Amino acid sequence: MADGDRSCHDFRVSSEQQIDVFEYRDYRVFLQDTYEYRKKSEYGFSYRAFAKRAGLKGPNYLKLVTDGERNLTSEMAGRFAEALGLVGEAASYFCDLVLFNQASSASDRERSYRRLQGYRRYRAAFRLDAAHAAYHAEWYIPAIRELCACQGFVEDPKWIARALRPSITARQAAQALVVLEQLGLLVRDSVGHLVQHEPLVTTGDNQPLGHHIATFHRAMLARAGDALDTVAREEREVAALTLSLNGAQFLDFKQRLYELRQELLQAAAAGASPPDRVVQINFQMFPLSLVSEPSGHKGNQK
Numbered sequence: 001m002a003d004g005d006r007s008c009h010d011f012r013v014s015s016e017q018q019i020d021v022f023e024y025r026d027y028r029v030f031l032q033d034t035y036e037y038r039k040k041s042e043y044g045f046s047y048r049a050f051a052k053r054a055g056l057k058g059p060n061y062l063k064l065v066t067d068g069e070r071n072l073t074s075e076m077a078g079r080f081a082e083a084l085g086l087v088g089e090a091a092s093y094f095c096d097l098v099l100f101n102q103a104s105s106a107s108d109r110e111r112s113y114r115r116l117q118g119y120r121r122y123r124a125a126f127r128l129d130a131a132h133a134a135y136h137a138e139w140y141i142p143a144i145r146e147l148c149a150c151q152g153f154v155e156d157p158k159w160i161a162r163a164l165r166p167s168i169t170a171r172q173a174a175q176a177l178v179v180l181e182q183l184g185l186l187v188r189d190s191v192g193h194l195v196q197h198e199p200l201v202t203t204g205d206n207q208p209l210g211h212h213i214a215t216f217h218r219a220m221l222a223r224a225g226d227a228l229d230t231v232a233r234e235e236r237e238v239a240a241l242t243l244s245l246n247g248a249q250f251l252d253f254k255q256r257l258y259e260l261r262q263e264l265l266q267a268a269a270a271g272a273s274p275p276d277r278v279v280q281i282n283f284q285m286f287p288l289s290l291v292s293e294p295s296g297h298k299g300n301q302k
Contacts, residue, residue: 021090022121027077027097032066034084054083072098093119106214131182134175136216139223140168141176143278145185148194151274155194164278166230217282224282242288257283 019037024030038045048059056062056079064070065080072080077098081091096115103109116122117129135141144160147153154160157173164173177194180186187197227236245253261283268275 021094023125027101028066028068050083054079071102089119131179133212134179135183136212139219140164141179144176145180146278148186149196150276220280220282223280253285257285
């Protein structure tokens with residue numbers, strides 16, 4: 001008899017979870033890994049058996065969720081947790097993880113993330129998350145990392161605080177140095193001086209905690225707005241283009257912006273003389289209209 005035809009009574013949930021939900025920040029990946037593990041290790045486990053245990057009408061609902069074709073409501077998340085044998089904090093964490101992954105706004109995602117951080121086992125599994133969050137939450141932390149590479153840098157929170165524009169407090173500067181060392185972005189050289197571990201740092205295109213990156217971009221956009229009023233024109237370059245593009249041009253422009261970013265990164269790293277200032281370069285391209293459909297002419301025929 002095929003697995004999909006077995007009675008739901010054959011389905012057994014292991015009393016000891018071999019896959020720890022607290023080690024996941026994507027509930028769909030957790031569901032996929034759990035399914036694959038139990039399919040191999042537990043007699044009678046199948047999509048159909050899981051559906052019966054969770055009280056689902058569709059035998060492939062679990063697969064639709066793991067494939068990203070269905071979302072889970074709060075009520076359904078609880079049923080999934082119960083069907084998987086998650087109890088106590090593990091069940092609560094799974095439900096909060098669903099809310100985090102499916103959040104439709106930055107504020108909802110940040111609120112859900114703070115709930116995840118409330119779980120001790122999550123903090124243990126992702127111990128650097130707090131440092132990553134701090135790095136992207138404050139505009140001056142990446143700036144201090146770059147300032148460290150400038151000639152004349154002084155490892156003194158008061159000096160650092162005064163060197164930034166706008167200035168920050170010495171306490172903020174000191175905490176920033178702690179975060180940068182925790183993340184390994186600044187390290188001690190052979191004589192104990194702080195130096196950059198690597199000259200270039202990139203977040204990549206697929207980050208599990210993208211809301212941190214969004215927070216960083218918002219902070220830097222705010223700094224750009226302030227610069228219009230606080231920085232002399234000869235010390236900044238702010239310009240904009242408003243264009244109409246077709247789909248192919250849109251993709252081409254995105255690629256060109258990416259290539260320009262890489263080119264500037266490499267050029268900065270290959271500078272012939274030591275840097276003496278830190279700058280921020282922002283790239284933005286976003287729609288100001290909906291995508292229009294080709295216009296037809298049938299209605300104009302006479």
